[in-house]
Amino acid sequence: MNSTDFEFLRDFLYQRSGLALTPDKSYLLESRLAPVARKARLVSLSELVAQLRQRADEALTIQIVEAMTTNETLFFRDRWPFERFTSMILPTLMEQNRATRRIRIWCAACSSGQEPYSLAMLLTEASAKLAGWTVEIIATDISEEMLARCHKGWYSTFEVQRGLPADLQKKYFTKDGDGWVISEKIRNMVKFRNFNLLQDPASIGLHGLDLIFCRNVLIYFDEATRKTVFAGMARAMKANGYLCLGGAETVIGISDAFRILPGERGLFAINTQASIPPSAAAARATPAPAFAAAGLRP
Structure with missing residues (x-):
């Protein structure tokens, strides 16, 4: 996998799932996404990246995220x-x-x-x-x-x-x-x-x-x-x-x-003493300060 494809997939996964991949984890992308590419009848990860660049494909996105998600668990894990x-x-x-x-x-x-x-x-x-x-x-x-x-x-x-x-x-x-x-x-x-x-x-x-x-x-x-x-x-x-x-x-x-x-x-x-930031939706709904509404800068 070339560096350009790795960077695209790294950013793609970060935006969609929060997974943070470092370059030393490129082998995970190759091993886990190769079956996804084959299922989509694509011959390589480069073709997979090209398809993602060309158009939004929600079904393919879900397959990619699920392939990269670690699902290791067991009953009463760690006791x-x-x-x-x-x-x-x-x-x-x-x-x-x-x-x-x-x-x-x-x-x-x-x-x-x-x-x-x-x-x-x-x-x-x-x-x-x-x-x-x-x-x-x-x-x-x-x-x-x-x-x-x-x-x-x-x-x-x-x-x-x-x-x-x-x-x-x-x-x-x-x-x-x-x-x-x-x-x-x-x-x-x-x-x-x-x-x-x-x-x-x-x-x-x-x-x-x-x-x-x-x-x-x-x-x-x-x-x-x-x-x-x-x-x-x-x-x-x-x-x-x-x-x-x-x-x-x-x-x-x-x-x-x-x-x-x-x-x-x-x-x-x-921690009841902490100041918890609002959600992104709540922050967007918060009225702008008067100086911003007037087009002024603080």
Whole structure:
């Protein structure tokens, strides 16, 4: 791949998905997009770039973004966030929301659904103390292919064996061909929606959130994009909400929208003292200052 084609694809992916690719990742473009080019009956990535330059092709764009998206996940990944959810986060949210008896959770970049379904199983295990409560789990991903998998709730034996405790498999999964399908009860607890993290969460009704899981995806974004994503999440959260990131991710030095919780790895709380920038749409709707309206400069 020549440098001109790489730069075009790098900028194209950044604008459409927020992925930040450095030159040393050109091999990823070649390996992941070569099948996309072949499917479109194009003989090379140069032809793929030429087609993108000539005309907007939304179907091809979706295929490119999905091919470049990392969809690695597993049930109860890393364990500690789910242990803290059960031991600390859920009890705290129940205390904070005892008047409304309602909890809203967003799993961002959910991939094939193991994370939100892991939370749904934990909530079902705690159903006795949650009697009379309404708990919503909204899970989003940029990939329609992954969302289709989420809705089916079918996982291979290999996927089920990666992280899923045997007792929960027995309770909530049924053998189906070469794999396992999660129970309808658990599937019905999660609402799946298509969403690009570059968008404003309010655009799909994400607001009043108590907890956001956004794990192991922001490492693929640059600092400016992370800052934008954090601001959007902060606007979507309640004043006492929590944010759970991956073990290698942090808000430190990037955003003051969230504050560190002492002793909690990868877990942050909303910073009520921070000034959260408005969404792009809100900023556009803000009336211009008088001097600007008059054609003057400050």
